[in-house]
Amino acid sequence: MSVSPVLALTTGEPAGVGPELAVMLATEAPAAGAADHRVVAVGDPDLLAERAAALGRPLELVELAPHEAPPAPCPGRLPVWPVPLRAPCRPGVLDTRNADYVLETLDRAIRGCRDGEAAGLVTAPLHKAVILEAGHAGFRGHTEYLRDACGVDEVVMMLATDRALHAEAPDWRGDPALRVALATTHLPLREVSDAVTPERLTRVLRILDADLRRWFGVAAPRIAVCGLNPHAGEGGHLGREELEVIAPTLARLRQEGLTLDGPLPADTLFTPRHLAGVDAVLAMYHDQGLPVLKYAGFGRAANITLGLPLVRTSVDHGTALDLAGRGEADPGSLAVAVALAADMARRGGHA
The missing domain is CATH 3.40.718.10 (Isopropylmalate Dehydrogenase)
Structure with missing residues (x-):
């Protein structure tokens, strides 16, 4: 090289x-x-x-x-x-x-x-x-x-902000300051729930973990995973995808050695306290995670294709x-x- x-x-x-x-x-x-x-x-x-x-x-x-x-x-x-x-x-x-x-x-x-x-x-x-x-x-x-x-077979879309814009933010491991990957990309919203399957989440999270190590030099990535529904389903009262799909998948991947937090409510995940020490966030769909990232660093961020x-x-x-x-x-x-x-x-x- x-x-x-x-x-x-x-x-x-x-x-x-x-x-x-x-x-x-x-x-x-x-x-x-x-x-x-x-x-x-x-x-x-x-x-x-x-x-x-x-x-x-x-x-x-x-x-x-x-x-x-x-x-x-x-x-x-x-x-x-x-x-x-x-x-x-x-x-x-x-x-x-x-x-x-x-x-x-x-x-x-x-x-x-x-x-x-x-x-x-x-x-x-x-x-x-x-x-x-x-x-x-x-x-x-x-x-x-x-x-x-x-x-x-599978790629992962991830956007990352320029760390230079976040001098006042809590120090994160690695660069840039905020990384948001997507479990699904360009899908109509009504199709997202069906697309969030154990198989897809498994492939996406394995790629995200591996490429944070390879391309970003993160030795032991910590990934925070959003829930699909408001309040991450509110214990099943606002949707059961978290209980039936997301949480069991994360549990299996933790047994493989991945460090995963979640599923977490997206409306509070994107705050400094919850993001401290997190290397990447996995959002379930395009407009769940990217508006936050673009608000934080639009014009000083990049789109990366992992996998x-x-x-x-x-x-x-x-x-x-x-x-x-x-x-x-x-x-x-x-x-x-x-x-x-x-x-x-x-x-x-x-x-």
Whole structure:
């Protein structure tokens, strides 16, 4: 593993803020103490050049051949694995003809990680609806696409805040300050209860425990697990999933050596007293845990996919079509995602 890992950065939906965030990242001096890493954008060089010109940021684009090593990092220079757009693109204007372009950038980045060209993958946001409307039925998002592309049975979505925002918070073991993983991801709320099964919880918690050890260097992870219902079911009066599914599953996993607290009421779990000493929280569904995390650190948090044979991080926001091309997007989350991917790559090495 190189001491200066190469990270593949997919530029996401071309009509969104992804391309200009890549430009911003490449043209700004790294923060003091930032990890040493090299970023290769995956996208259309002409698109990146257009966004750089629109932002008034001088940018040297270096197109790389397959397996060509990127140059040393330098503000104002951006190496690129070129993938051509399928159709001309205007900021803020979606075009289904470019859906295949977005998926091709992902495929190129995944291939680069598998072939040893990159130590990790960072993704700018894509637009799920335009990919579905282009005919890719069943597309659920980056997380599920990467799961299928890598041939694994289960992945876990986890978001993490930047520890620097939490200097006043109780000291937690490891970085960042708050990690929230999800037992279910992009499901309608009425389907969540049926999806919270002993089998799913077992797979998710095993992955979460293993990857906190591998990628984050947590020697003995402590995981707090939310209940599904208000007040964690109130002893069965507000739902029986805690009694019949969650608690028995946690008991079995504790016998395997996992350190698990719960099931706990979500409305009080996310408080400093209950979070002290906790390495990650497992929420049962998307909007149970992520609103808390995004309130704590939106724009300075990253999305991580656990359970893959490669490092993958992403931003904590969407395509922001209303901001695209205006120079008003904030690259903070992308900077966190890149720094976190570099740290993970160093810590865990190649799978």
